[in-house]
Every structure is written in structure tokens, then in C-alpha cells.
Amino acid sequence: MNIPVVLAILVVFAFLAFRKANLFILALAWWIGAFVFFRFGFTAPIPASVxxxxxxxxxxxxxxxxxxxxxxxxxxxxxxxxLMTEKRFAPLLAATIIAIPALAAANVYVQMNVPIEPPFFPRTIHPASPPEITVHEKKISIDLGDNPFRELEKSNPQEFRQHVENGRRVYYQNCVFCHGDNLAGNGMFVHGLDPIPTNFADGDTIANLRETFLFWRASKGGPGLPEEGGPWNSAMPAWEKILKEDEIWDAVLFLYEFTGERPRAREEHAQ
Amino acid sequence: MNGVRSKQLLFVLGPLTGLVMFGAVIIVATFLTNREYREPDRAPIAIVDPTPRASGLADEAAAADAAAKAKPYVEAEYRRFPVVGSRVAIWAVAQLHLLFAAFVLAVPIFALIIEVIGYKTGDKRYDRLAHEFSKLLSVSFSLTATFGAFLTFMLIALYPKFTNYLMSVFSPTFLPYVLLFFAEAFFLYTYYYGWGKFHPLVHIALGAGLNLVGTGIMLIANSWLTFMMSPRGISDSGALISLEDAINNYTWMPINVHRIIANVAFGGSVAAAYAAFKFLAADTDEERAHYDWMGYIGNFVAIISFLPLPFAGYWLAKEIYAYSQTLGLTMMGGAFSWLFIIQAVLIGNLFLGANYYLWLGMGRVEGAQPFQRFVKYLLVAIVLCFMIWATPRSIIATVSEIRAMGGSTHPILGFFGVMSAKNTAVNILILTTFMSFLLYRRTGRTATVSWAKTGQAVQLLIFGAAAVFVIFLGVYGYFVEASVRIGLSVPQVSSVLFAMVSISVIDIFLFRRPKLTGEVRWGRIPAISQYVLIFIAVTFTWLMGLMGYVRSGLRQHWHVYGVIRDTSPDAFTPTLGFATQVVSVTVLLFFVLIGFVFWLASLHDRPDFEAGTKAS
Amino acid sequence: MTIPLPARIGLLVVLTTGFYTYVGQLVPQKEVQPPQETAIRADLTTADMVTVGRQIMEGKGLCFTCHTIGKSGVLRFPDLDGVASRAATREPGLSDVEYFAKSIYAPDSFIVPGFNPGMPVINKPPIGLTDQEILCVIAYLQTLGGTATVTLQTSHRYYTAPGAIPPAPPDEKAEPGEKLPLTLPPAQKGETPKAPAAGPTPGKKGEV
Incomplete structure (x- = not known):
């Protein structure tokens, strides 16, 4: 509900009731009030068809x-x-007679003058990952696997740092053009892309995903998206054809390090 | 005089001679050109030596002859109707047959009831009214029979194989059907022509017989069409196992009940349209008063029988689901889901029109002003319910609108798209219309019984409780799972029915020997109300056409669902836009024909033509 | 100027029907074609079967009237997203192919917890998919969270592939004692793998 609009309508009706307005004015007010309410009274606007x-x-x-x-x-x-008979209303009558076709014409103009819009494709935002994928002839389980270098964070911080730095190198050599300098999904190629690249820095997206999911998306890219829920039209390349497996894992580490997020932990299903 | 006549003759003869001359020229020309082509030397064929060309022609003719003789007999599966195609042709004819049949079945039902009321109360007006209603019957009956024969021939000609299959299943029912048709003709004509010629009880018995026979005919015909939708009593390959099961299939009883109620509603509205037509054409105040009253009764019949119709519809839909989930989902969720939005527009219009007619009718009664102030609240309730009912489940929106809404469902309107909201809306609509009736009944009279105050308070309490209960169940439906939610419609419907019945009963006792405060001045109603009656009749007819389409179209590419497949070029399901066009054309045809029936019926009242009166 | 009464009434009738026809044009216009009788060729690869299976599910199979892929919230029927990863473990002793076959040929024998029974038997009219078509559907279902493995030569307890009749009995899932009546005519159905879809059942009936 858009409170100010609703209040404004109520105030107008209170005023009309107070003035004991003529039924004609009231009917007109009801009609216009209903239109204003439907058109502007909701924070999520109602489609024109409804x-x-x-x-x-x-x-x-x-x-x-x-x-x-x-x-x-x-x-x-x-x-x-x-209005129609009394002399003093003659200008108003003339104005009304002109206004009726003018309003109709204006309505036609407004309806015809809509911007051209692409057809609408319903898209599922979160594609479902396969249980396991094969990268460089090695099977990697998406459900059960983990980032092989994540454990180094505790056991060997020195080496972990090296992996993150390597990930930084990989990112700024490959990913930056689309995903942007600060990982916000606003690289310089973005304007040509629809859907736009994922924003890693929104504090929400990658925190809800597991590292293996990111690994799947990076290694298989747009072509590896599942068939259902399409069309995806994603321009993400399948990086397994360019990067080594370790490089992708490092880049995933870097994404979390740079944004300060933690990957989603694996959920243990009670089978 | 002579000059005039010869002038008229010239007018007719001129074009006629032109046509004859045109035809003659064509015949002569074809004759000449044919001869020239076949016999270039213009000699008779016998004296010319057989040339190679002639013998070649003879051989060809002989070969063609032999081929024609050897042509094997192939049974056709389908034949095509010119221009519009078989499906549309069958569709229109079947719909017209059904519309007239519905009218012919419905009018005797309420004509008989009105006649009985007239007999019981001794009020001659009722008897006259019933007679006037049945005046429309005889022509409609012959039109029904004509369209029925038309439909049968079309079925045999256009869908021979499928018709043959239906006959293989239902052949034992055909003879009773035809015999009942004879009985129907007997009862109908004796009922109509015997008006006032027999003892009233004999006449009423004739009317009862007419109704019984008519219902029997409908039951038999319903078994054929419901079998096509939900076949039963046959083997996997379609062979008949049990005729009883085939007749008493899943949707047979629901369709019977639904059709009887809908027929009465439809017949009432068409009869009201007839009264409206006569009202508008009337010259005297007396006629206007009579036809105003007749239109009121017709509309009353239509609306009262329309109120339980949604419930009968629920039952039918439930049986369709029970028979086949696929069939049910095709209806409510698949290709036909938008049809129910169109239906919502029609039914909303019907409710609005019916209430509007009642409000206008308050103008007939002196001292009805106090009741006028309730109109706006009733109107607001109707408008809100109408809106909720017409809110689509999946909204049509552009990309930018969907972005602005934040998804393809609207955060608020999304609630209105589902079953809970729609059921609640239609129940409240029914209650509101019932309320309009009650208010109308109260105009011009005051209850005099000692418990008048309490009685009215109890009525109001029942009404309020029913409304609150219906809305509560509607809201509650959002918090439970689907299986429970579907069950909620039963208490909703029962509470509305309970409220209507109990309030009516109280009302009858409340207004025993009322004090009349204002006179009902029949005929004192603005002309627009009569146009509303015609509008309601058109809407009813169109609604029947639309719902007939969904009932039949539901089978999609099957003649008999799941058993006999439709392999004709018309097997596809057309767009709703196309379907509505066909329905509209059918409805217009029906109104042209029913206009003819009205005109014939009004010939009764015209003075006899006497030779010489015109010429002088 | 007065318009004669029949013309006025006629105008009202035409305008009213015209209005309803107009309403009929405003709603989405969709023409539903009867399902295509696509012949399943015997030489389809598993990848081809996935594509064909998807088409069958969208069209003739009417699957998406009830089922969804990748939708959450209040559902009428189980969502099929990632179903392959669940199918193998749903019922003990049933492989994913067997589980899929069972839920298609005998849908009421196992109901996913939280849902009501309501799915029709898919290999019978009115939907009436052939055994080959159902194999294609299974192939597609396997790609939802897994990899397709079935071929047209795959047998399961409701269907014995024509070339695979000898190796079928050793199949660990085929329990001869527990065969359902549905499997009775496999020889007749199986003899022509190239038979058009739905050919053996509804097609023959149509010629009665």
C-alpha cells in the first residue's frame, strides 16, 4: 500500500462528503478515485491489464x-x-466537447507510445547443480566435495595465502573483464551482457553457495547450465578449457577472501 | 388501379426477363462451343470414319467406365463441411439445438408451477401468465426438433465412423427416445391447445406429464454426451460391456442436475426478455403493467434458479476430477483456465444486472425511498466480489511491469487468484443478491406480527453470521494444504444455503398479513429496466454457449475420452478468441430465431385480417 | 428521431455479444494441437532420447500440467528439479530407472510424502505413452541432477526390450512373480520398436 496516495484519496472523499457534493461530482470522484487507487495506491504496481x-x-x-x-x-x-442549457456554462461546454475526443486521442497516443521491450522469459535464478562433474578427467562431487585448499586456512596459513594470491592473479587475468575490479559484477563488458554477470560483493549470493557450486559454475560456465529453467543466455565461458583445476579452486578462495564472506557449510542429511 | 397493377407487374417482370435472357444466352453459348470442340467438321458422328482421336476417346471412356465399376467401397471416416469445416458446423447446430431444447424443457417447469399457484390461490392472473409463457412453446418445440434432426444428419454425414460407434453402444436407447419424443409432442400440444378446455386438475396433470417426458428425453440425451466425456461400462478397446454403466457414468447425474437448474434459469430469462419486448412495444398502461409483472416473474425465476447453479457446477467439476485428474487439470489449469476469467465477467454482469433490475424495481413501490440507501452498500459488496472473481491467476504483464511487481505474481493480487478467494467471492455475491431480493420484498409493506422486531434481528444475525463464516473460511483456506482447502467449499456452500433457506422461512411468517404502506404500481418502471432484462437474457445465452464449449472442448483430441481418438483435421483445440466468435454467432442466430418466435407469439393478439379493410 | 424498437433491441443484442467476443479476444490466445505422433526410431542415442523425452514431457505427456522443474513453495505435485539424485535412494532396492518406471507405470504404488495421489497411469489412454516414449522420458529425468544412462535397449520390470529378452531374466530387479498385469502384452508391443507412438493401443481402437 502506498500510504500517502490512499490518505490523499480519503481526504478528498471526506471533503466531498463534508460539502455534501452533488451525486454527479461524487460519481466522478469515485471513478477517478478508484483509478488513482489502483494505479498509484500500491507499492508493487498493478499491471495495466488488470x-x-x-x-x-x-x-x-x-x-x-x-x-x-x-x-x-x-x-x-x-x-x-x-451545463448544456445555461448560457454562462457555454465555454465549459465547448471545452468539454473538445476534451472528449482529445482525451481519447491522448489515450491512444499514450498506449501506442510504449517503449519496445524484449519478450519475457521466466528464468530460475538458481540453477540446480548435478551431483558430480568431471573436470580434466577427474570426478568432483558437488554435493559431497570440498575445496581441497580450504583446510589449509587453519593447518598452513602461509600456503593458504599463496593460494589466495594465485587466485587473485587468476581473477585479474581472466574474470575481471566481466565481474569487475571490485567483484561487483560491473566489469567493462557488462553493457553487452544479458543476464548480467553475478555480483560477488552483494553480501548475499556467494555466502549462500558452497564452494563446489562456484567451482561447477566456473569450470562449466554457461554451456554447462542445466537444460530446464532456460533459456539462460549466459555468456560465461567454460573455464575448464583454459584454467587448471587448482587455478579454479584458488580463484574461488580469492572470491571469498576479497569479499570477506564465508562459504556455506555442507548440510548433513539425516538419511 | 389497373395502371398501378401493371406497373407492379413491370417491376417484377423486368428483372425476371433479364434473368431468363441471361440464362438462355449461357445455355446457347455452351451448347455451341461444346459442339464446335467435339466435332470440328460439324458432321454427325455416325458418318465419319473412326479417326484415331475418336477411338482414343472411346478407349478412354471405356477405361474410365471400367475403373468406375471396379472402384471399391471405402467407408469414410470423416467428411468435410464446406467453408467453416465440420467441427464448427456441428458445434453451431448442436448449440442451437441445445438452446431451444433448454427453453422448451424449462418453460413447462415454471409454467406449471405458476399454473398451480393460480389454481391454489384462485388468482386468474397467474393462469393467464402461465398461458402466456406456454404460448412461446409450440414454435420453439418444432425448431428444437428441426435442429435435432439437422444435428443427427450432420453427425451421420460428417462423422460417420464415430456416430456409428456411438450407435453401437447406445442403440437400445434410441427407440425409447423417439417414443418419448412422440409423447412430448402429444403432451405439449394438448397442454397448450387444451388451455381452459379441461378441468384444471386434468390440465395440470397434462403439464406434469409434459415435464416428466421432457426430463426423460433430456436424461437419455445427456447419457450420450456424458459418455463421450467420461466413458464407462466399456472394454479397453471400446466394446460395450454394460449399457447401464455407460448411461450412468461419472458425469451423467451432475450434468442432469446442472442442466435442469440452468435450463430453468435460461428459460426464465428468455421469457423475461419476451415480456420486456412486449412491454416496450405496448400501447396502453394496462399492457405495460401486465408485461412488467411478467418480466418480473420471469427474472425472478431466472435468478432464483441461478443462485444454486454454482453449487451444481462444483459438483460437476468434482466428478470430472474424480473421473480423470488429467481432464480436471486441463479444465482448471491448462488450456481452458482463461475461459473461467471470461466466465467471471459474464457471471459478474449477471449478478450486477439482476441486482440493478431489483433496485430499479423499487421505484414501482410508493414509499420505497428508505430502502434506497442500502443500495450503495450492496453495490460495493458486489463490485468487490466481482473484482476478486475477475482477477486472473496468472496476470498478463509486460517485462517492465513484472520487474516493478518484483515477480510474476503480485504481492497482494496474488491472493485473489486462487480458489479460496474465488469461492468466497461467489458465495458473498449470492448472499448479496439474496439480500437485494429481501429488501425488494420489504418495499411497500410492514410486518405486523408481534415478534417483528426480533424476527428481523434474527434474520440479520443469520445473514451476518453466514457472511462472516464464509469470509473466515476463505481466509483460513490460505493457511491449510490443498486437500483441506478443497473441502472448505462444502461448509461455505452449506452455510450460504442454510442462511437463504432459514431467512426465507422467517420472512414468510414475518410478512403474514402485512400492513401495506405503499402500492405496487406495475408498469411504472423506467424503460431501461426492460433493456436490462434483455441484456440478462443475452448474457445467459452466451454463458450457456461458453460453458457448453468448455464441457465439450475439454475432451480435446478425443471423440470419446481415452477411447476413440479424433483424427480429423479439426482435432486441435481452437483459441479462446475463436471459440468466443463461434459462440457469439450462435447466440445471434438464436436471437434471430427466438425473435421470430416472439413475433409469431405476438400475432395472437393482432386483430384478424379482413379483406377490404386495407384497400379502402 | 426515434429508432424502431426491433432495431434498438437488435442493437443491444449485437453490442452485448460483441462485448463478450471482445473480452474473449483479450485473454491469451493459445491453440492446442493434438499430440504429434512422432515415431521413436530404434537408433536413437541416449543424448537424442533426452531431447525427445523433454519434448514428450512438454507435449503429449502433459507432465508439466502438474509437475514443475525448479519451483518451490506450495506445490500440487512433486518438483522434478534434481529428481535423479533422489530417485536412486527413494525406495530401497530400486535403481533410479526402476523407480522412474514404477512411478510412471504404477504411479499410485508409491506416493512422495506430503503429496496426494492423483497421477494417471501414463502408458494407458488418454495419455497413452508407448514403452519407448517412456524410456525417453526416463532418459530426460535422469539428466535432472544426474546423467542419462538408459538406451532403447534398456529393460525394466514393466518392459522387456526386444533385443534384450534373453538377458532380461538375470536382471536383478525383474522378479517374475511380482509382474503386474501391465506387462502381459510385452511380446506384442515389443515386436515393432519402430511402431508409431501410441500405435498399439489407441490407434487400433480408432479403427474399430
Missing amino acids: ISIYMGIVSLATLAFVSSSEQRREEVSRPLLR
């Missing part, structure tokens, strides 16, 4: 209401009659 259904119903109901009794018919037609 608004047109709703406004069709509101129009029918308003017409039904103002004509539902003799008294109401009379009350509604009075201002209209005065």
Missing part, C-alpha cells in the same frame, strides 16, 4: 448506481442539463 478489468467493473457499477432510482437519475442529470 487495471482495465477493474475499471471496467467500476464504470459499470457507477453507471448502475447513478441510474438505479428516479431521485438519483434526476440528481445526476441536473448538473449535466445545466
